[in-house]
Amino acid sequence: MPSLKALALAAAVLTADVFAWPPPEKTVTVTKTKTETFDKTVTKTVATTYTAHPSCSSTAGRPSKSSTTQSTTETVTSSSSVSTSASATSYPSTSYPTTPAYPFCTSTASFASVDSVHPRLFNYNGTGAKYFAGTNAWWASHILSDSDLDIVFSEIKNTQLQVVRVWGFGSVNTDPGPDSVFFQLLNSTGSYINYAANGIPRLDAVVSYAERVGVKVVLNFVNNWSDLGGIASYNAAFGGNATTWYTDTTSQQVYRDYIELLVNRYKCSPAVFAWELANEPRCHGCNTSVIYDWATSISQYIKSLDSKHMVTLGDEGWFAPADGIGDGSYGYGGAEGVDFTLNLGIETIDYGVFHLYPDSWSYNETWGSTWILEHDAVGAQLLKPVVLEEYGGPPSPDNHTAVEMPWQATVLDDTSLAMDQFWQFGTTNLSTGLSDYDPYTIWYNATEYTPLAREHAAAMLDKAV
Numbered sequence: 001m002p003s004l005k006a007l008a009l010a011a012a013v014l015t016a017d018v019f020a021w022p023p024p025e026k027t028v029t030v031t032k033t034k035t036e037t038f039d040k041t042v043t044k045t046v047a048t049t050y051t052a053h054p055s056c057s058s059t060a061g062r063p064s065k066s067s068t069t070q071s072t073t074e075t076v077t078s079s080s081s082v083s084t085s086a087s088a089t090s091y092p093s094t095s096y097p098t099t100p101a102y103p104f105c106t107s108t109a110s111f112a113s114v115d116s117v118h119p120r121l122f123n124y125n126g127t128g129a130k131y132f133a134g135t136n137a138w139w140a141s142h143i144l145s146d147s148d149l150d151i152v153f154s155e156i157k158n159t160q161l162q163v164v165r166v167w168g169f170g171s172v173n174t175d176p177g178p179d180s181v182f183f184q185l186l187n188s189t190g191s192y193i194n195y196a197a198n199g200i201p202r203l204d205a206v207v208s209y210a211e212r213v214g215v216k217v218v219l220n221f222v223n224n225w226s227d228l229g230g231i232a233s234y235n236a237a238f239g240g241n242a243t244t245w246y247t248d249t250t251s252q253q254v255y256r257d258y259i260e261l262l263v264n265r266y267k268c269s270p271a272v273f274a275w276e277l278a279n280e281p282r283c284h285g286c287n288t289s290v291i292y293d294w295a296t297s298i299s300q301y302i303k304s305l306d307s308k309h310m311v312t313l314g315d316e317g318w319f320a321p322a323d324g325i326g327d328g329s330y331g332y333g334g335a336e337g338v339d340f341t342l343n344l345g346i347e348t349i350d351y352g353v354f355h356l357y358p359d360s361w362s363y364n365e366t367w368g369s370t371w372i373l374e375h376d377a378v379g380a381q382l383l384k385p386v387v388l389e390e391y392g393g394p395p396s397p398d399n400h401t402a403v404e405m406p407w408q409a410t411v412l413d414d415t416s417l418a419m420d421q422f423w424q425f426g427t428t429n430l431s432t433g434l435s436d437y438d439p440y441t442i443w444y445n446a447t448e449y450t451p452l453a454r455e456h457a458a459a460m461l462d463k464a465v
Contacts, residue, residue, distance in 0.1 A: 101201050102208035105268035111308050112216055112273045114350055118465060119383045121418045122351075124162060124216070131463040133456055134163030134421040136390060139436035141166050141206045142181040142228070144198060148430040149209050155427055155444050157213040160457040163273050165389065165421060166206055168219035168262055171229030173236050182229070184258055186237035191254045193261060203262070210271035219266070220276035220314050221259050243283050243337075246294040256301060267306040274310040274350065275302050281315055283337030288320050291337050292346070299348035310350035313343055314389075317354020317375055325374055330361055341378050344386075351418070352379060353389035356407065365393060365403045369410040376415035388420035392440030400440070401448045408456050412463060419460070422452060 110126030121129035140152050156164055171184040181202050185192045193200060203219075210217045223230035224242075231242055234251040245251050259275075266272050277298050283290045299311045319325045319332045320339035326332030344352040354375045358365050372388060379386035388411060393403045404422065411420045426441035428434055437443075442452050 100204045100265075102204040104204060104207040104211055104266065104271070107211040107270050109211070109214065109270040111270045112310065114310065114385060120379055120385050120416050121465065122385060129465050131460045131465070132162040132419055133160075133453075133460040134165070134419055135161050135425040135442075135453070136165045136421055136423045137425045137435070138165070138167040140164065141168065141202050142170060142436075143430070143432075144179075144181065144202070145431050146205060146209075148432070149205055150212075151429050152425075152427060152435070153209045153213045153215050155429070156425060157215050159444075159449075159453050160461060161215070161425075161453065162457075163216050163218060163419065163421065164210075164425070165218040165220075165276075167223070167228065167279070168203060168276075169222050169228060169230070169258075169279075171222075171233040173229075173233055184229070186229070186233050186254065188237055191257060193258075200261075200265075203266075207266050207269050207271050211269060216271055216273035218274050218276050218312075219262065219272060220279050221262065222255060222278045224278055224280045224282055243286055243290075246281075246283055246286075246290050256298070259298070259302060260305060263302060263305045267309060272309050274312050275306070276312050276314040276353075277302075278314045280355065281313065281338070284335065286337035288322075288334055288337055288339040288342055291315075292339065292342055295343055295349065296346050299346060303348045311348060312351050312353050312387075313349055314353060315340065315343065317352070317371075319374070323378075325378075329363075331363070331371065340375065341382075344378060344382050344384055349384075351385035351387060353387045355389060355423075356391035357393060359393050366406075368393075368403075368407045369414075372407060372410045372415060372417070376417055380416065385418040388417055390421065390423040392423040399448075400442060401451055404452055408452070412456070412459055425453075 110123075112125075113123050115121045115123040115129035118129040121131065124130055124132060135156065137152060137156070140149060143149060143152075153164075169184075170182045171186055172182045173186055175185060176182060178196070178198050181198045182194055183199055183203065185194065195201070206217060206219075222234075226232035231245045234245060234248075234254065235241055238248065238250040238254070240248045240251060263275060277295060281291060281295075295313050299313075302311050315338050316336075317340045318334065318336050318338040319341065320334030321328065321332070322334075323332070323339065323341045325341075340352065340354060343349060352375070354371070356368050356371055358368050358371075363371075368391070375386050375388075388407075391404065391407060393400065408420065411417050422442055423440050424438070424442070425444065426435050426437045427444040429444070442449055444453075
């Protein structure tokens, strides 16, 4: 996501509150004393009522007619010199503060999968392998209006775009208030899930509206960049930095807890196209084994929770010298600790993705087609689907066709890439006017929308298998 890349991971993150933030919609009484010493001590007494959350099934999204509650009172003393147990302070494993407000897991549509006959393509709807196009609308999970969300998915469906990539993450270190959407609050005592109207219900709504209109979504779990919290918010709460995060015990346990929440909540929905480990994970200066080992472990964990949905990494597709591809320049040098070829070989990664922003990476625009062909060749070698998951350029409004149409032609005519997803879909029809945008946005029904979205989506669907 280019607008996010412009922000350095070193950007300031709000200082973590040392007191636990209780999830909303509880009956809560808190008394706390704070002693400012070297071994700072916090004492907290909490009385809490939780509402049970139904297990994920064909009726999991429907409001429950009855609920059970449990009350707990606990006193917690924590010291900065003692590592906290993420699993002990995360969301309750068996009971939740709210029942989903939106009906999801009610669709009878087929789950998307890698096609058994054509292993480089997807079987999207149970009728066999097809090529198709998609898009990105990261902001769809961060708008508060249901009617706006209906407009977004209806316009995407109307365009024949089959998959939309939406941010499944949104972490903070302090509560920003009811007008900002966030899903997870992280501080030194652990992770707390936001079940209020500006929290997890917004993801519920995304899955629900996707089911209604027949569009599938890719949901990812964390951002490499500091926008919407990202890895930086974990580091602010638990220590570490952008490279140690991948092996930090506390951060990884909290990250797994969040994965468990989302996967168990939506694994019954055919509207989920795939789970994605992260948006553009990087480990600058690391050996490529760090990302490889992390992606192997996390993808195996997701598969242990959900065997029906696909899993992908979410990386930009960097090559490493060991691949023997390219000229050794930035995209091929392994500086970001990512090896596309190595990672695509992970058994529990179902398909590979790569991104394309030549202007941000100091390449010329025609190089984009070379980048596309190189990733298609690796997919052919490993017999796995490969998706051009993000692409954009040049960074100016309503002037993308001259650059992006040749890339789309390369995908359509010269490769077996299963799907491409332009960055990003935008609409002017929301109650607030414009959707969130950047210079790469392709606006619904603008002049360039016809060739880059409508006509390309139709051409991909018509492409012979």
